[in-house]
Amino acid sequence: MQAEMASAVPGKSPDSGTLRELKVFRSAGRGPWEKTPDSDWQDWRWQLKHRITSLDQLQKLLPNLTKEEIAGATLANHKLALAITPYFFNLMDPENLQDPVRRQVVPRIEETRTAPWEMSDPCGEDGHSPVPGLVHRYPDRVLFLVTDRCAAYCRYCTRSRLVSNASGYDFHPEFDRQIGYIQEHPEIRDVLLSGGDPLLLSDDKLDHLLGRLRAIPHLEFLRIGTRIPIFLPQRITPALCAILKKYHPLFISIHCNHPVELSLEARQALESLADSGIPLGNQSVLLKQVNDDLEVMKALLHKLLMCRVRPYYLYQCDLIAGSAHLRSSVQKGLALMEQLRGHTTGYAVPTYVIDAPGGGGKVPINPEYILCRNAGRVLIRNYEGKVFEYPEAPDGSPLARPKSSTALESVPDPA
DSSP, rough: OOOOOOOOOOOOTTOOHHHHTTTTTOOOGGGGGGTTTTHHHOHHHHHHHTTTTTTHHHHHOOOOHHHHHHHHHGGGGSSOOOBBOOHHHHHSSTOOOOOOOHHHHHGGGGGGGGTTOOOOOOOGGGGOOOOOTEEEEEEEEEEEEOSOSSSSTTTTTTTTTTTTTTOOOOOOOOHHHHHHHHHHHOOOOOOOOSSSOOOGGGGHHHHHHHHHHHOOOOOOOOEEEHHHHHHHHOOOOOOHHHHGGGOOSSSEEEOOOOOOGHHHHHHHHHHHHTTTTTOOOEEEEEEETOOHHHOHHHHHHHHHHHHTTTTEEEEOOOOBTGGGGGGHHHHHHHHHHHHHHBBBBBGGGEEEEEEEETEEEEEEOOOOOOEEESSEEEEEEEETTTTEEBBOOOTTTTOOEEEEGGGGGGOOOOO
């Protein structure tokens, strides 16, 4: 059986000029730091030391700051610190008030406004923390928080209560207690290092920590969640890669939201990690006027694959306090997924998820592809809107292929 229904909204032409332009890899350049010696610019510690961290610095570099941004930068360090690496700042178009990089890292006064449904800990991590800095929400894996520092601070950060210590959370990891808990729980097979950003640890400290974890017999693999290849690609040095490749199987999840973030420098950093045998995935957050547009999202996903990074998750923006101005709708997210599935390679299609508020974990959200299901058959549609029937026995096992077209007449009608 095959029927027609209203077709899914088709995406724009994959040959459009906008899409081609978004997929070009460009260098961030030096911008206002053009006289900086190459030895300094390529030094990740120099980048950290020269981050933009104050309103005065922002106003010199962005003379067109809006009143909302000025007020936000004035109050930023009371909630979530302001910090932007010179490299990442150079990805901005300083003339564009709606620049997607600018929207992610320049504070706004809206951050101080909390909607009734927003929370300081929207994923309920504190309630699933058996020891400080360790979150055990899923049966066989834990989240290991190693630091409260990042190279730059995303204004929608789920852990804004913790990172940068601007709100007085006073986070101090206790590696001995965290590792001790993992050692005592043999059901844990997977550890995700996050924070803050684990790749801000020194080479020696990271090497020591990974070595202690790898020595635990029941741990099967390790993961690192990081935005360093995007915020600070200079950190991905040969020495760091040599350390990481000692601890395979080791996976890295990066966080990239817009195709402009995938510069030539970021691509080189990601390729260095991939060449070290590290599987790479990306976790994006759906953000209003940043990536909630089909061509922008498709360009991002395609560029990630060109950087040897598999799109992994697309998160609905968590209900973190002060993020409403950046939150796109679930309806928009579903529309994007509808226009991706079948219209581009499956490798480029992430899983769209909502981290259930209050600690319910990740819930996949998909367009409705199953139209009807009963004891006799499943009625499904494809990306074109065409309807197909899959026969099924009452116990759920597939039926044998009908010998003739009349055989389907015995299958109960879904109505």
